[in-house]
Amino acid sequence: MSIENNLQAVLKSIPIHVTLVAVTKTKSVDEILTAYNAGQRDFGENKIQEMTAKYELLPKDIRWHMIGHLQSNKVKYMAAYVHLIHGIDKFSTLKEIDKQAKKHNRIINCLLQVYIAEEETKYGFDQDEIVALLESPEFKNLQNVNIIGLMGMATFTDNEHQIRKEFKLLARFYHKLQAVYPNFKCLSMGMSSDYLIAIDEGSTLIRVGSAIFGERYL
Numbered sequence: 001m002s003i004e005n006n007l008q009a010v011l012k013s014i015p016i017h018v019t020l021v022a023v024t025k026t027k028s029v030d031e032i033l034t035a036y037n038a039g040q041r042d043f044g045e046n047k048i049q050e051m052t053a054k055y056e057l058l059p060k061d062i063r064w065h066m067i068g069h070l071q072s073n074k075v076k077y078m079a080a081y082v083h084l085i086h087g088i089d090k091f092s093t094l095k096e097i098d099k100q101a102k103k104h105n106r107i108i109n110c111l112l113q114v115y116i117a118e119e120e121t122k123y124g125f126d127q128d129e130i131v132a133l134l135e136s137p138e139f140k141n142l143q144n145v146n147i148i149g150l151m152g153m154a155t156f157t158d159n160e161h162q163i164r165k166e167f168k169l170l171a172r173f174y175h176k177l178q179a180v181y182p183n184f185k186c187l188s189m190g191m192s193s194d195y196l197i198a199i200d201e202g203s204t205l206i207r208v209g210s211a212i213f214g215e216r217y218l
């Protein structure tokens with residue numbers, strides 16, 4: 001199937017309130033333009049340099065999402081334009097985002113990454129760490145970042161019961177925080193292999209690459 005057909009198939013499978021981020025890492029400008037011309041506006045990258053290079057070449061109404069593990073020393077390259085940063089897993093990273101956002105007179109929306117998988121390779125805070133961060137005076141002093149929700153990645157497995165259990169755990173924690181922090185409006189969980197389960201468990205944003213553009217080979 002074509003990119004356009006794949007995109008429409010994904011969109012038809014998700015509720016209207018769920019945001020689709022098309023993951024474009026390793027994809028060409030032409031491939032992204034194909035999805036853009038089919039109506040897609042939210043795109044995600046996991047490397048800042050690649051995202052910035054594409055930002056320079058593509059229409060400026062694209063909403064760019066930084067979805068990869070973030071190195072603080074590279075935040076400055078995207079601070080002027082990034083729409084949402086998904087994977088915050090250190091307070092020091094938030095401080096750097098705040099610093100760089102201030103230079104551009106922006107408030108940058110961010111998601112805190114929660115460690116929910118049974119894998120050592122995944123990043124993220126545990127629940128107690130997030131509660132402590134949100135209540136800390138140091139966090140409340142940050143003026144140019146806005147935490148709008150949580151992000152989590154399930155274990156890479158074919159065990160749907162385990163995936164569902166992990167998403168359910170994250171959604172329960174998200175709703176608990178939402179009762180205290182009304183600006184929480186985004187729960188980012190679900191990728192090409194598990195986004196339907198994630199939506200079923202309450203995801204409001206999914207990150208889909210291969211189901212739209214085909215498998216990556218790099």
